[in-house]
Amino acid sequence: MAAAGCPLTKEPAPQTVPASDLPMKVYEAALKTGPDSSSGLATAGFRTAKYLPPEWHQSNALLYHKAFTGCEQAECAGAEAKELAQHATASAQSAQEDSTAALGQRLKDMHFWKAELQKEVEDLDAETGLLAAQKQRLERALDATAVPYAIATDNLQCRERRQRPDLVSDEVERELLKEAELIGNVRELLKRTLMQAVDQMRLNRDHKEVCEKDWSDKVETYNIDDKCGRYSNQSTNIQFHPSSVKFEESASTPETWAKFSHDNIFRAEREKLASINLRILIDNILHDVSRDLRMQCDAVKEAFAKHCEELDDTKHKLEYHLKNVLKEIGDQEAHIAALKQAIKDKEAPMKVAQTRLYDRSFRPNVELCRDEAQFRLISEVEELTESIESLKKKLLESEQSLANLEDTRMNLEKEIAVKTNSIFIDRQKCMAHRIHYPVVSKLAGYL
Known part of the structure; x- marks a missing residue:
């Protein structure tokens, strides 16, 4: 920028005229050697305190030169300042655009992991619900085995009241003992599987909470970065924060940041797979258990029917x-x-x-x-x-x-x-x- 009072257009520098080229009167006056010059005492006091015309002209010429030089330097400085300001403005704008682009890329990365975590949370929640349904099936199946066990033990106790010689360890008793033992083993198996389901549901919820916390942090960070990405030079809520220009000691790196979410999702996937396998196992166990119990029930029923036929036949023969x-x-x-x-x-x-x-x-004598x-x-x-x-x-x-x-x-x-x-x-x-x-x-x- 040009200094105040200096013309923006460049003027030609004033030229100094040599004394020999001046008119004779002027030259003589400058040399004070002309015929009309006075060297009397009456003018001595006036001459000692004043500049000579050449000095006056030289002073003016020096001022002109200084002013011209100052304007020229000021003009050069103004041009440099303008160029520097333009460069600084361009640099600042480029840096801001790069930062905005980096924030945008960061938002994309965060959206990706946020979506993955949200999907994992929904999958774990759905899987936990399915496992809870299987757990309820286990509980109902465990409750249902109480009736067969009571029936088998009651049958054994009733048959203890048989009279001799019918108080015999027959096929019916062997099948009833087998049924009671089978039901006892089934109940133990269902209890162990039920505990596994409870533990797996707890693990599912724990990993779901971890993913939810990670997802919540990313949602909060996403909103912060999204707000930061929307800031511009015309924003009214921007201000200086000199102390923020530093890295926190506990800050993570992009690698550790991505690895944290990846590990959370990996562990959640592992527990989800374990939960799926446990559901399949529960389904197979319940299918096999119900089939085995019904098969043993049919075997006991057949033994009872056969034995009752033998008893009927024996009774008919006895009658x-x-x-x-x-x-x-x-x-x-x-x-x-x-x-x-x-x-x-x-x-x-x-x-x-x-x-x-x-x-x-009584016949007499010889008679x-x-x-x-x-x-x-x-x-x-x-x-x-x-x-x-x-x-x-x-x-x-x-x-x-x-x-x-x-x-x-x-x-x-x-x-x-x-x-x-x-x-x-x-x-x-x-x-x-x-x-x-x-x-x-x-x-x-x-x-």
């Missing part, structure tokens, strides 16, 4: 034999009565024969003869005695047979009662209770 024994007891009682009557019927002939022999023993009549009477008595003994022996045998039949009848009736009790326990108590066994969908945790 058939009891019917025959009762019939035989009636026949045997009739035989005993007939034998007793036959023995009683032999009393009169025996009395007759013995009375005859007794009366003939007491062993005649044919005597031999025949003795033979008759012996025959009657032998017949009575045979009848009594047969009576004893018949009575013993009747006693045996009575014992058999009692044993058959007792055994029929035992079989009836066993059938009642297996069919009315156990099998009737087993109709409350949960269906496959409930054991799988769907209901």
Whole structure:
């Protein structure tokens, strides 16, 4: 910029005229040697305090030159200042544009990671919800196994009330014991898997919180950088902050900044994959558990049905034999009565024969003869005695047979009662209770 009072256009520098080129009067006056010059004492005081015209002209010429030189220097300085100002303005504008572009690129990078973190947060939240649904299935399946376990233990306790000889370790008991052991193992497996699901859900939520915090920081930083990117020289809310021109000691680098979010997403992805695998495992476990429990339930049901058929068949056979024994007891009682009557019927002939022999023993003298009549009477008595003994022996045998039949009848009736009790326990108590066994969908945790 030109100095104040200096013309902006360049003027020609004044030229100094040599003294020899001046007019004679002027030259003489300058030399003070002209014929009219006075050197008297009267003008001495006036001449000593004044400049000479050449000096005056020289002083003016010096001032002109100084003014011209000053204007020229000022003009050069102004041009340089203008050029410097233009360069500074261009540099400042370029630097501001570069900073704005860097902020824009930073916003793009931040938007990328923010979007990735938001996606990861949404995926983890959705995965945690799916795992929570599987956890609920596990809880329902665990609750559903309580009924089969109660049924199996109740069946075993009921069958302990069977009477001998039906109190036997049969196929039904073996299947029931297998079922109770299976249900116990299933319950332990479901409890362990349930704890794994709870731990995995906690890890999912922890990593979701980490990603949310990272996402929240990036949203806040994105808003800050976006606001910074919108600042311009015409903004009204800008001011000097000299202390801000420094790097914080805790500040991260672009590499560590990107690695931080990358590691958070990597760990979240790892937990999400673990959660997916756990859901698949839970689904397989519930499917296998429900299938195994139903298969064992069907095996127990089949064993019960088979055993009940055997009991029914045995009971029918016992009832058939009891019917025959009762019939035989009636026949045997009739035989005993007939034998007793036959023995009683032999009393009169025996009395007759013995009375005859007794009366003939009173025959006098030689009349007491062993005649044919005597031999025949003795033979008759012996025959009657032998017949009575045979009848009594047969009576004893018949009575013993009747006693045996009575014992058999009692044993058959007792055994029929035992079989009836066993059938009642297996069919009315156990099998009737087993109709409350949960269906496959409930054991799988769907209901």
